[in-house]
Amino acid sequence: MKVLYFSWLKTRAGIGEETVTPPAGVASVGALLNWLATRSPGHAAALANRSVVRVAVNQEYATTNAPVGPNDEIALFPPVTGG
Amino acid sequence: MIRVQREDFDAAAEAKALVAGNHRVGSVVTFVGLVRGAAGEATIGAMTLEHYPGMTERELAKIDAEARARWPLEASLIVHRYGRLKPGDQIVLVVTASAHRQAAFAANEFLVDWLKTKAPFWKLESTAQGEQWVDARAADDYAAKRWGPK
Numbered sequence: 001m002k003v004l005y006f007s008w009l010k011t012r013a014g015i016g017e018e019t020v021t022p023p024a025g026v027a028s029v030g031a032l033l034n035w036l037a038t039r040s041p042g043h044a045a046a047l048a049n050r051s052v053v054r055v056a057v058n059q060e061y062a063t064t065n066a067p068v069g070p071n072d073e074i075a076l077f078p079p080v081t082g083g
Numbered sequence: 084m085i086r087v088q089r090e091d092f093d094a095a096a097e098a099k100a101l102v103a104g105n106h107r108v109g110s111v112v113t114f115v116g117l118v119r120g121a122a123g124e125a126t127i128g129a130m131t132l133e134h135y136p137g138m139t140e141r142e143l144a145k146i147d148a149e150a151r152a153r154w155p156l157e158a159s160l161i162v163h164r165y166g167r168l169k170p171g172d173q174i175v176l177v178v179t180a181s182a183h184r185q186a187a188f189a190a191n192e193f194l195v196d197w198l199k200t201k202a203p204f205w206k207l208e209s210t211a212q213g214e215q216w217v218d219a220r221a222a223d224d225y226a227a228k229r230w231g232p233k
Contacts, residue, residue, distance in 0.1 A: 006135055007205035008216045056203070059138035075135055075203075079219035082132065082163060082204025083116055083175055083195060 001070055003036065005046065006077035009053065012046035021070070029055050030064035032074065052078050084159065085143040087134065089166040091173055098178045101158045108157045110184040112191040114177040120170035122217075125210040132165040132174065135203040139163070142202045149233060150179070150194050154186040161194060163204065193230050200227040 003018050010016045026035045033055070037047040047053060055062050056075040068074060084101075094115050102108045118130045143161050150159060162176040177194045181187040206217040 004135070006203070007133060007207075011216075056135070056138055059135070059141055061201075075138065077135065077203060078205065078216070080200065080203050081206045081217045081219050082134070082202050083199035083223075 001068065002073045004073065004075040006075065008078060009046045009076050012042055014040070014042040027067055027069070028064065029057065029062050029066045029068055029074075032068050033064075033076075036076075046076070054079060085140060085147055085161045085163075087136075087139050087143070087163050087165065089164060091164070092162050092176050094173070094176050094178075097160060097162065097176060098180075101160050101178055102180045105157055105180070107182055108180045109182050110187040111178065111180045112184070112187040114175075114191050114195055115173055116175040116195070118168050118170050118172045118174055122208055122210065125208075125212060127170055127208050127210055129167055129169055129209040130172075130174075131167045131207040131209070133205045133207065134163075134165045138203050143198060146194060146197045146201060149197070150190045153193070154179075154181065154190040156181050156186060156190055159190065159194070161198065163198070163202065165204065196223070196226045196230060199223045 003020055005013045005016055022035050026032050033047055037044045054077050057066055058073050094113050098111050098113045102111055120127055147159055147161055156179055158180040160178040164174055177191055179187040179191040200223055208215050208217055
């Protein structure tokens with residue numbers, strides 16, 4: 001699956017986009033965030049405070065229990081500040 | 084209608100074109116958001132807007148559709164810029180048009196409130212102290228919530 005990072009999550013994770021293959025048991029947004037946080041100290045720092053991490057699955061806002069699969073595009077970003 | 088672009092826009096020309104030929108329109112409300120020159124004590128040198136291409140357009144289209152469902156609008160337009168901007172530059176344009184003013188005013192305010200809390204844009208401020216991502220404001224969440232759920 002493709003994972004995108006925006007704003008300070010990108011800065012902290014040290015990467016804007018990556019293709020990952022999580023273990024079979026990782027099937028929800030929450031489980032994916034837990035697994036991504038183990039990938040590097042930067043990932044851990046980016047995902048340390050989940051209350052300020054928003055998630056989109058295939059460009060739609062998603063909650064922690066939403067399912068994720070191999071063909072999905074997952075985006076992680078802080079609360080938005082446009083306008 | 085929605086557009087996401089790097090280029091500047093001409094608010095008056097956009098509003099005029101939006102309602103051209105539609106004689107049911109009696110009211111046009113135009114909102115333009117600008118880059119402020121200060122953040123607290125700090126002077127802003129530049130503001131860079133990042134966004135999520137694809138999702139940005141989808142979210143803006145959903146917000147636009149929601150406004151059209153809630154108010155009797157004849158036309159509506161959201162133009163949001165991205166990239167590096169300077170103080171005084173235009174960031175966002177929201178135009179709403181209706182037969183009578185109440186719908187155009189209310190829908191315009193709704194669109195601005197909702198896009199600020201839903202459309203995936205992030206502001207990076209450059210000041211003499213360096214670059215800093217702007218934090219979301221509780222006041223914006225509050226403003227968006229008064230329009231009810233969805």
